[in-house]
Amino acid sequence: MKANCWMGKKKVQIQEVPDPKILNSQDAIVRITSTAICGSDLHLYNGFIPTMERGDILGHEFMGEVVEVGRNVKNLKIGDRVVVPFPISCGVCAACEAGMFSLCENSNPNAWIAEKLLGHSPAGVYGYSHMLGGFAGGQAEFARVPFADVGPLKVPEDLTDEQVLFLSDIFPTGYMGAEMCDIQPGDVVAVWGAGPVGLFAVASAYLLGAERVIAIDRFKYRLQLAKDRAGASDVVNYEELNVQDALLELTGGRGPDKCIDAVGMEAHGHGVTYAYDRAKQALMLESDRPIALREAILACRNGGVVSVIGVYGGFIDKFPMGAILNRSLTIRAGQCHVHRYMRPLLERIQKGEIDPSFVITHRLPLDQAPKGFDMFLNKEDGCEKVVLSAN
Amino acid sequence: MTIATEQTRRYGEIGERRAGTYQEYQGYNRRFSDRPQHREEGAERRARGLGWFSIGLGLAQIGAPRALARLIGIDDDEEARNTMFALGLREISSGIGILSQPRSAGWVWTRVGGDVMDLALLGKAMGAQENDRNRVAVATAAVAGVTVLDFITGQQLSKSGNGTTRFEGGRVIQPGRSTTGIHVTEAITIKRPRSEVYGFWHNFENLPRFMAHLESVEVLDDKRSRWKAKAPAGASVEWEAEIVEDRPNELIAWRSLPDSSIPNLGTVRFREAPGNRGTEVLVALRYDPPGGKLGALIAKLFGEEPEQQVKGDLRRFKQVMEIGEIVHSDASIHRGTHSAQPPENLNDVELLGMTGSPQGVRS
Ligand SMILES: NC(=O)c1ccc[n+]([C@@H]2O[C@H](COP(=O)([O-])OP(=O)(O)OC[C@H]3O[C@@H](n4cnc5c(N)ncnc54)[C@H](O)[C@@H]3O)[C@@H](O)[C@H]2O)c1
Ligand SMILES: [Zn+2]
Ligand SMILES: [Zn+2]
Numbered sequence: 001m002k003a004n005c006w007m008g009k010k011k012v013q014i015q016e017v018p019d020p021k022i023l024n025s026q027d028a029i030v031r032i033t034s035t036a037i038c039g040s041d042l043h044l045y046n047g048f049i050p051t052m053e054r055g056d057i058l059g060h061e062f063m064g065e066v067v068e069v070g071r072n073v074k075n076l077k078i079g080d081r082v083v084v085p086f087p088i089s090c091g092v093c094a095a096c097e098a099g100m101f102s103l104c105e106n107s108n109p110n111a112w113i114a115e116k117l118l119g120h121s122p123a124g125v126y127g128y129s130h131m132l133g134g135f136a137g138g139q140a141e142f143a144r145v146p147f148a149d150v151g152p153l154k155v156p157e158d159l160t161d162e163q164v165l166f167l168s169d170i171f172p173t174g175y176m177g178a179e180m181c182d183i184q185p186g187d188v189v190a191v192w193g194a195g196p197v198g199l200f201a202v203a204s205a206y207l208l209g210a211e212r213v214i215a216i217d218r219f220k221y222r223l224q225l226a227k228d229r230a231g232a233s234d235v236v237n238y239e240e241l242n243v244q245d246a247l248l249e250l251t252g253g254r255g256p257d258k259c260i261d262a263v264g265m266e267a268h269g270h271g272v273t274y275a276y277d278r279a280k281q282a283l284m285l286e287s288d289r290p291i292a293l294r295e296a297i298l299a300c301r302n303g304g305v306v307s308v309i310g311v312y313g314g315f316i317d318k319f320p321m322g323a324i325l326n327r328s329l330t331i332r333a334g335q336c337h338v339h340r341y342m343r344p345l346l347e348r349i350q351k352g353e354i355d356p357s358f359v360i361t362h363r364l365p366l367d368q369a370p371k372g373f374d375m376f377l378n379k380e381d382g383c384e385k386v387v388l389s390a391n
Numbered sequence: 392m393t394i395a396t397e398q399t400r401r402y403g404e405i406g407e408r409r410a411g412t413y414q415e416y417q418g419y420n421r422r423f424s425d426r427p428q429h430r431e432e433g434a435e436r437r438a439r440g441l442g443w444f445s446i447g448l449g450l451a452q453i454g455a456p457r458a459l460a461r462l463i464g465i466d467d468d469e470e471a472r473n474t475m476f477a478l479g480l481r482e483i484s485s486g487i488g489i490l491s492q493p494r495s496a497g498w499v500w501t502r503v504g505g506d507v508m509d510l511a512l513l514g515k516a517m518g519a520q521e522n523d524r525n526r527v528a529v530a531t532a533a534v535a536g537v538t539v540l541d542f543i544t545g546q547q548l549s550k551s552g553n554g555t556t557r558f559e560g561g562r563v564i565q566p567g568r569s570t571t572g573i574h575v576t577e578a579i580t581i582k583r584p585r586s587e588v589y590g591f592w593h594n595f596e597n598l599p600r601f602m603a604h605l606e607s608v609e610v611l612d613d614k615r616s617r618w619k620a621k622a623p624a625g626a627s628v629e630w631e632a633e634i635v636e637d638r639p640n641e642l643i644a645w646r647s648l649p650d651s652s653i654p655n656l657g658t659v660r661f662r663e664a665p666g667n668r669g670t671e672v673l674v675a676l677r678y679d680p681p682g683g684k685l686g687a688l689i690a691k692l693f694g695e696e697p698e699q700q701v702k703g704d705l706r707r708f709k710q711v712m713e714i715g716e717i718v719h720s721d722a723s724i725h726r727g728t729h730s731a732q733p734p735e736n737l738n739d740v741e742l743l744g745m746t747g748s749p750q751g752v753r754s
Contacts, residue, residue, distance in 0.1 A: 020733040023719040053722070072715075090714050094582050094668055106710050109723035112699045124720060127731065134722025134731045144733065146718065194564070253556030 003057040003140035004364040004369035004388075009047035012058060012370050017285055020136060020144035028148035030082065032390040034161040035062035035138050037372050038169060039195050039264065040311050044129065045373055048265055048287065049313050051131040058369075059139030060086035060126040063161060064390070066152075067142070082152035084145055085338035086123040088135060088171045091150035095123075102335035107146065107149020108133045108250035122335060137292040139369055141390050153342045162357035162387065163349055166200070170385075171356045172341035174262070175207070177309035180332040181258035183208045190214040190247060190256035192220035192292040194235075195281060197309060198262035198384045202230035203354060205260070208252065216243060217293075218268070219357045221382045223312035238388035239270075247299045260308055264310025273318075280317060287314030291365070297323050297331075308333035312383045359385040366390045466703050565660045572654075572679035575697045579705040583712045587662045589640045591712060592672075601707035601717065603700065614710035615648075672708070674701055 005015045020029050029113050038061055045047050063083040066076050076082065089096050089104040096104050104123035108114060111121035113131040124146075127137015145152060155164045174197050181189060188206040191198050194217035205213045212233040215226035223235040236246045247256055248252065265288035268274070277289040296306050306329055324331060348354055361384040364372050372386040473560045581588050591597055595616050599605040606619040606627055619629045630651035636644040636658075646656030655674030664671045678697075707717045722731045724740040 005730075005732075018733045018735045020721075021723075021737055023724060024716055026714075053728060053730045055732055057721075057731055090718070092582070092713055094580075106714055106718055109718055110722050112702060115702075124718075130722055130728070131733070134729075136721040137735055138729045144721070218736075232563040255697055 001141040002366060003136070004059060004366065005054075006044060006052050006056045006058050007054055007115045010045060012045065012373050014367055014369060017055075017057065017136075017140070020142050022068060022070045024142065024146055025070040026147050026149060027070040028066050028073055028144050028145045028152070029068035029144050030062070030064040030084065030152070031136055032062050032064040032141060033307075034064070034165050035059050035140075035374050035388050035390055036165060036168075036170075037061075037139070037367070037369070037386045037388070039197060040128070041373070042167075042377055043265060043313065045312060045377060046266060049129050049131075050117070051110075051129045053130060053134075054304040056129075057136040057140055058127040059137035059143075060128055060389075061165065061170070062126075062138030062143060063155070063165050063168065064143075066148075069148060073148045075268060076152060076154075080152075081155050081157070083164050083342070084126075084138065084143070085151045085153070085167075085172075085342060086125055086128075087122075087151075087335060088126065088133065088146050089150055089339060090147050096150070098336060099340045101337040101339040103337075103374065125335070137337045138356055139366065139388060139390075141366070143196055151339060153346065156226055157345065159349065160357070162360060163355060164346065165387065166196075166356040166359070167342050167345055167349075169336065169338060170196045170359070171200050171204075171345055171354075172338045173197050173309050173336040174202075175204040175341055175345060176334065176336045177260045177307050178204035178208050178210070179203040180309075180334070181208075181260065181305050183206065183210050183258060185209060186211045187257040188212045188214065188251050189258045189260065190216060190296070191226075191232075191260045191262055192296055193262035193264075193310060194219070194226040198222075198260075199226055199230040199359050199384075200334055200356070201260045201262050201309065202232050203283055205258075206231055207348070207353065210258075212250075214247065214256065217291045217381055222379075222384060225359070225384060231342045243295055244299055251301070255299050255304065257301055257304050258305045259296040259300045259304065261293050261296050261306065261308045261310045265289060265312045267291035267293070267310075277317070289302070290316040290317045290319065294320055295319065296379065296386055297329065300327075300329055302327045303329070305330045305332065311334070311335075315371075360387050362386045364388055410654075572677055573697045574677045575701045576673070576675045577698060577701045577705055578671060578673045579702075580664050580668055580708050580711045585640045585661050585663060585670045588670040588672060588712060589643075592659060592661075592708075593637075593643060601711050602704045603707070607645050620653075630655075672705060674705065676701065685714050 001017060002014055003017045004012055007013045022029065032169055037059075040060070041058055044052060044058065049341070063081070063277060063374070066078055066080045066082060069076055069078065075388075076257040085101070087102040087104065089101040089106040089364060090106040093105040095101070099346055102123050102125075108121050109124070110130050110133055117131065122132070124133030124135055125134050127139065128135075128144065132325035135146075155167075162363050170284045174378065177191075178189070178201055181187070183189065183205060187210050189210045189212070191205070191213060194215045198215060198217070202213045202215055213231070214234045214236060215230070215232040216236045216238055217221060217223050217226070218239045223232075226232040227235055234250055236243055236250075248254075251257075267277075267289050267312055269277070269289075269291035273287075273294075274291060277291060281287065290312070292310065293306075293308060293312075293316070300306050308331065323329065349356065361382055362372065362375065364386060366388045369388055372388060375383045376386050423477040469671035497709075507667050595608040595610055598608050605619050606621050608619070609617040611617055611631070614633045615631060617629065617631050619627050621627055630653055631648045632645050632651075632655075633648060634645050635656075636642060636645065640661055642658060644656070647654050655676060657674065657678075660671075660673040662671045662673070710717050721729065722729050722734050722736060
């Protein structure tokens with residue numbers, strides 16, 4: 001089959017690779033119809049996530065049709081149309097039972113690598129480094145899906161791929177980002193990053209009752225999308241305004257009640273701190289650049305919540321712990337526990353409360369994945385989200 | 392009785408019993424006691440050198456912060472001076488630490504921490520325009536060199552034991568001192584009842600299902616069993632072991648019979664996890680890779696990181712108990728590193744713990 005493979009820093013390539021095979025009795029093989037490129041893939045592309053190998057098949061946002069099932073698969077049958085959540089979860093361990101699916105204790109065969117870097121290991125993830133399992137990803141014609149009875153969600157025929165594909169990751173992720181904020185009536189929420197994840201965080205904050213939502217980014221077209229399509233009440237372009245001043249002004253000097261970091265480890269910035277973080281990252285003294293995160297912590301009102309869904313991989317520096325302690329801030333974070341949001345969010349889509357396809361700006365055949373990566377990385381041609389059609 | 396005292400009591404009891412087996416172990420393995428010493432001496436000498444380097448550098452940073460800042464090309468301002476002073480104190484304290492500790496792994500690691508801090512500050516200076524970049528670059532390189540040295544020394548010192556002194560089996564264990572062989576303790580929590588977890592393990596013939604290096608275990612009678620492990624290049628090693636203690640749902644202790652190719656002993660304990668979380672499984676084992684030709688083979692067989700292997704085995708044990716089989720990824724089915732791509736042919740790979748055909752139903 002054809003698959004989009006990681007070939008080194010800033011290099012992905014379509015390759016001919018063996019078809020996936022059933023390796024466990026609860027596996028299914030899915031013939032992929034649609035798959036997407038995620039901001040998380042950019043961290044791999046730019047070489048910021050350790051333990052990648054040349055030839056790794058990328059992709060963790062995919063859907064398609066079941067074409068083969070292992071002998072212990074009970075809920076799925078050949079021909080079912082499914083969306084696959086990006087964390088791989090066994091469904092029976094203590095973490096899965098508690099609904100913390102991205103912390104599944106059984107799905108990462110390489111847990112020992114993750115333990116070295118993170119202390120304990122999270123769940124395995126498709127196409128996301130060997131530290132997270134060494135699972136082949138879904139930017140391909142077929143994919144092997146372990147624990148097929150636990151993850152994949154059957155989707156009704158009357159919804160298009162584009163309407164349901166993002167149940168695999170970014171819609172639940174944005175939603176969880178908002179949910180972790182514990183939004184109360186009257187809350188003003190600020191979202192750093194108007195990428196696809198940020199847009200879903202904006203939209204979800206409204207679904208969960210926010211009064212106003214402020215989006216922060218530097219790309220005008222992205223801020224426009226945040227306003228026009230996700231419904232942001234205000235936008236702040238950090239290249240034109242000082243973010244702290246703008247937020248104080250927008251919130252009567254209090255600061256946003258809840259802050260969401262939808263930027264992650266490769267935040268962009270200005271001046272000395274940006275140079276500082278880039279230099280430290282280059283010297284391998286800090287793996288992540290927490291510019292947006294620091295800003296969110298400092299901006300948040302006393303007693304507020306900072307919800308982190310942007311991905312961090314390792315270590316950060318100059319972390320404003322003083323602000324967190326002295327101002328009673330709550331920090332919450334996580335890789336999305338996608339499984340627990342898929343069904344309720346599918347219902348919202350069916351009810352017409354939201355149509356997630358609004359983030360899509362580019363549709364390409366799988367063959368052109370390398371071009372998609374490039375465009376998405378460089379924010380060319382108004383690129384917000386690239387969907388690849390596979391079959 | 393509170394839970395805490397109940398647990399303390401249980402620990403103590405197990406500890407006493409284990410002290411006996413540990414002592415025996417010491418006895419019959421003393422013959423290997425001089426081997427790892429050589430490399431340690433070099434490391435120790437280097438550690439002492441670093442100790443003096445630290446103190447010298449520390450004094451310079453405190454006494455002549457200005458000159459030192461200029462020397463390494465950092466702006467001589469208030470902030471730089473204060474930073475230098477702090478760094479100096481840190482250098483001196485870690486230098487004195489290294490010199491005053493007989494075995495100084497812990498303190499060498501504070502040096503590594505300190506080096507990273509220096510590098511961080513230099514990295515910051517590099518970002519700022521005003522400083523002489525060349526000089527900063529040279530200083531960064533110099534500190535980086537020391538970091539590498541620190542790192543190697545720290546690693547060697549802590550490798551020769553676990554670096555930490557442990558209280559174990561009712562006595563203090565100082566790794567890297569009198570003991571040889573390899574000692575591993577690992578733990579995992581399994582969401583199954585204690586009797587089930589104990590029962591599965593107790594049937595030793597089950598062990599190869601999740602222990603990656605075991606080929607087979609044959610139970611000979613109610614005490615003795617014959618173990619066969621995989622070695623590289625299709626070879627295998629065998630030994631016999633006996634159960635020295637067996638307390639249902641609590642503990643199994645075993646050791647190899649005299650003249651084994653791999654003298655080893657171990658215990659596995661099972662205890663109730665608080666909050667209805669199933670069973671905590673705690674493994675402690677000690678084995679001695681013998682010298683000579685076989686030694687090399689065994690060392691390879693057990694890999695470089697015994698902890699990791701035992702933890703891996705425990706993790707697979709958990710998978711077998713909780714979901715009935717071992718979870719594979721496209722990369723994990725290969726020995727060594729392999730890209731995350733499906734295998735060409737299933738016959739080429741080893742699916743540990745797979746029973747029956749993995750073949751699915753195709754459309
Ligand atoms: N937690 C999860 O489960 C999960 C799931 C999916 C994605 N993610 C992460 O979410 C993040 C965003 O993903 P995406 O697909 O939207 O990526 P993206 O690259 O499209 O979006 C990131 C946006 O952040 C903006 N940005 C950069 N620096 C900024 C700053 N200092 N202040 C404000 N905005 C800034 C960029 O301009 C860009 O528009 C990534 O880190 C990704 O890995 C997390
Ligand atoms: Zn994603
Ligand atoms: Zn699980």
